[in-house]
Amino acid sequence: MKLSVKDDYGISKSITKNVNVKQGNRRPVANFTFQPSLPRPNETIMFNASLSYDIDGSVVLYNWDWDNDGEFEIKNTLLKTSTNKWDREGKYNVTLKVEDNNGSFSTITKQIVIVNRPYAKFEISGDLYVGKDIKFIDCSTDEGYITNYTWDFGDGGKSYEINPIHSYKEKGNYTVVLKIKDDDGYEDVFSMKISIVPPPPHHINLFLVISFLTLIVAFTAAGSIILIKRRERRKMMEKEKEEIIDLIKKIIRKE
Numbered sequence: 001m002k003l004s005v006k007d008d009y010g011i012s013k014s015i016t017k018n019v020n021v022k023q024g025n026r027r028p029v030a031n032f033t034f035q036p037s038l039p040r041p042n043e044t045i046m047f048n049a050s051l052s053y054d055i056d057g058s059v060v061l062y063n064w065d066w067d068n069d070g071e072f073e074i075k076n077t078l079l080k081t082s083t084n085k086w087d088r089e090g091k092y093n094v095t096l097k098v099e100d101n102n103g104s105f106s107t108i109t110k111q112i113v114i115v116n117r118p119y120a121k122f123e124i125s126g127d128l129y130v131g132k133d134i135k136f137i138d139c140s141t142d143e144g145y146i147t148n149y150t151w152d153f154g155d156g157g158k159s160y161e162i163n164p165i166h167s168y169k170e171k172g173n174y175t176v177v178l179k180i181k182d183d184d185g186y187e188d189v190f191s192m193k194i195s196i197v198p199p200p201p202h203h204i205n206l207f208l209v210i211s212f213l214t215l216i217v218a219f220t221a222a223g224s225i226i227l228i229k230r231r232e233r234r235k236m237m238e239k240e241k242e243e244i245i246d247l248i249k250k251i252i253r254k255e
Helices: 206-254
Strands: 002-006 012-016 033-035 045-048 059-065 074-077 081-084 090-100 105-114 122-125 134-138 146-152 172-182 187-196
Touching (some): 059 081, 122 172, 122 187
Antiparallel strands (some): 002 012, 059 074, 059 090, 122 134
């Protein structure tokens, strides 16, 4: 810095000195995100202040005001995340206050909208085999009524029925997605991963086979027994015949 002076006689003089100018502490920047973006009543909401920062230091403390009344329900926490929920539909203003390592602070307020949007869900019924019909059963709920169903079966197939039936031409892993919309225009999505496999080979009923073979053996054994009895009877008849012939011969001799 240079200072120059001049008197009324026109004589001037100047002096130069180095001055170190220190910049004052800059305030931190507060920011946060929340999930889900459109929460339901009594649904837990995760708040994350990781987007907050301090350009010339660091953010060290976090404060949360859930109803924007100036009173912070969570004070001077070191944690960047927090949770909260509301039991009724409505719009709620949430304020985050952050403080840096030099004591400076800043705030930001965002609006949270709580709505009774629908719940999408479904179940499946049937064998997950190639070429087999699979029934997709809607289990979605809503306080009003659901006006639209959009099914994506993951193989290019789609349906707009409530409980559609679909079959897959090839084996593989597929993600089935159901998207619904209710009478208030709110939407929800539910997905499920399924694995389609080739159908199993036709199995022969082992019990029937064993039963059939048992019958064959039984009939064979019965036939053998009958044959043996017939042979024994024939031998007996031949023996009796020989005895009769011998007896006749003896009678003739005596005469």
